[in-house]
Amino acid sequence: MKRTGFAKAECPVARALDAIGDWWSLLIVRDAFDGLRRFGDFQKNLGIAKGMLTTRLRTLIELGVLEQVAASDGSAYQEYVLTRRGHDLFPIVVSLRQWGEAHLYARGEPHSVLLDQAGQAVGQLVLPSKSGKPLGWADTKVRKVARRR
Amino acid sequence: MKRTGFAKAECPVARALDAIGDWWSLLIVRDAFDGLRRFGDFQKNLGIAKGMLTTRLRTLIELGVLEQVAASDGSAYQEYVLTRRGHDLFPIVVSLRQWGEAHLYARGEPHSVLLDQAGQAVGQLVLPSKSGKPLGWADTKVRKVARRR
DNA sequence: CGAACTGGTTCTAAAATAGGACTAGACAGC
DNA sequence: GCTGTCTAGTCCTATTTTAGAACCAGTTCG
Numbered sequence: 001m002k003r004t005g006f007a008k009a010e011c012p013v014a015r016a017l018d019a020i021g022d023w024w025s026l027l028i029v030r031d032a033f034d035g036l037r038r039f040g041d042f043q044k045n046l047g048i049a050k051g052m053l054t055t056r057l058r059t060l061i062e063l064g065v066l067e068q069v070a071a072s073d074g075s076a077y078q079e080y081v082l083t084r085r086g087h088d089l090f091p092i093v094v095s096l097r098q099w100g101e102a103h104l105y106a107r108g109e110p111h112s113v114l115l116d117q118a119g120q121a122v123g124q125l126v127l128p129s130k131s132g133k134p135l136g137w138a139d140t141k142v143r144k145v146a147r148r149r
Numbered sequence: 150m151k152r153t154g155f156a157k158a159e160c161p162v163a164r165a166l167d168a169i170g171d172w173w174s175l176l177i178v179r180d181a182f183d184g185l186r187r188f189g190d191f192q193k194n195l196g197i198a199k200g201m202l203t204t205r206l207r208t209l210i211e212l213g214v215l216e217q218v219a220a221s222d223g224s225a226y227q228e229y230v231l232t233r234r235g236h237d238l239f240p241i242v243v244s245l246r247q248w249g250e251a252h253l254y255a256r257g258e259p260h261s262v263l264l265d266q267a268g269q270a271v272g273q274l275v276l277p278s279k280s281g282k283p284l285g286w287a288d289t290k291v292r293k294v295a296r297r298r
Numbered sequence: 299c300g301a302a303c304t305g306g307t308t309c310t311a312a313a314a315t316a317g318g319a320c321t322a323g324a325c326a327g328c
Numbered sequence: 329g330c331t332g333t334c335t336a337g338t339c340c341t342a343t344t345t346t347a348g349a350a351c352c353a354g355t356t357c358g
Contacts, residue, residue: 001316001343003172004196012249012260013179013242019253021172021245023152023346030162033286039305047153049347054306064252076355077304085252090286091244091274093162096170099241100161103213103234104168111161112291116278122289123277125240129265137182137239140271142261150312150347172315188336198316203337225324226335 019063020089024048024056029065029086030093037072037079065089095125168212169238173197173205178214178235179242186221186228214238244274 006014020026027046036042043053057080060066065086071077082089097114105111114122126134155163169175176195185191192202206229209215214235220226231238246263254260263271275283 001314003315003344006172006176010259010261011179012246012253014176014249015253016245016249017172017175019249021170021175023155023166023170026166026170027155027163030160034291040303043305049349050306051308051348052346075304087286088248088251091276092241092248094276095240095244095274096165097161099237100163100165100168102237104161104164110159112159114289115292116284116288117290118279120279122284125244125274125276127240127243127274128272130267130269135265135271137236140263140265142183143264150345152313152346189334192336198318199337200317200339201315224335 016092020060020065020092022056024052025060025065026089026093026096028053028056028060029082029089032066032080032082032086033090033093037081038077039080042080060086091125098124165241169209169214169241171205173201174209175238175242175245177202177205177209178231178238181215181229181231181235182239182242186230187226188229191229209235240274247273 006018009015009018020029024046028042031042031045036045039053039057042048042057043050046053048056057066061068061080063085064083066080067083068078069081071079094114101111101113116122127136127140129135129139155167158164158167169178173195177191180191180194185194188202188206191197191206192199195202197205206215210217210229212234213232215229216232217227218230220228243263250260250262265271276285276289278284278288
């Protein structure tokens with residue numbers, strides 16, 4: 001049956017998953033962060049079926065995560081680049097990366113790492129509190145409903 | 150056709166998505182963070198088909214994200230609780246929440262918010278650098294392959 | 299001009315999903 | 329200690345999604 005949607009869910013986590021929580025969308029975004037811009041580049045790098053890629057790119061454009069611009073090399077083709085909203089997905093990609101690095105590799109197994117411009121490995125994402133002390137799961141709670149400013 | 154898997158991908162983002170990047174798994178984890186423990190509670194709260202929930206719980210247990218324990222109320226039933234590995238998913242859930250809050254709600258539309266124990270709204274996740282200045286997308290790069298310690 | 303590249307669309311088979319019907323064991327009331 | 333309800337599933341089917349290959353129209357290269 002048709003996959004259940006959460007587009008109108010009250011919970012922001014559910015809405016985010018409805019928008020970009022499928023197998024391909026975040027990998028396309030990851031590649032876009034890595035500098036890929038062309039249809040063919042995404043298709044080759046991901047090994048995704050072209051039809052899949054077409055529908056995913058369309059959805060991401062509708063969401064305002066990507067936009068289509070004229071190719072930077074002067075050819076008649078188009079490129080797909082991240083919007084502001086797309087760049088805001090950075091923490092999601094990083095958190096997935098850090099969890100994957102920590103829990104999904106056997107010892108000795110090669111994997112990629114995230115570095116800063118100086119070549120230093122970056123630290124863990126932290127959720128800051130007023131006091132500056134990082135917050136963990138047990139330090140937070142959800143207030144069910146609020147009005148958006 | 151059979152969904153393509155990324156379990157053996159070199160990229161940690163791909164592996165993480167392979168493990169928990171489907172529509173339901175992270176919502177189950179979110180509910181577990183909210184304190185839900187019983188099969189029926191997950192099933193009612195999510196509106197998920199029981200068969201779906203069964204397979205998802207099994208996968209999460211195989212991954213070591215959840216574990217089954219004897220019910221806390223003394224009954225003969227079982228409960229599902231987050232492991233250490235499951236708790237480490239907190240930044241992923243929070244980053245999804247924050248992106249959803251920022252981009253997926255119309256003005257005036259009710260939504261839930263994340264608070265600390267004092268009832269203060271929490272800040273944005275940050276990726277700290279050595280200097281303490283938060284890192285953004287343009288400040289990082291990926292080194293392709295490394296050996297795990 | 300013809301060949302190859304780019305960026306798709308269309309088709310099919312297999313697999314995943316949603317949802318309902320069914321069930322076995324636990325537990326509560328009487 | 330019998331009966332009815334609750335819990336936690338399993339099983340089945342219709343529909344949707346996916347992967348992959350074949351096809352195709354413009355664009356660029358030689």
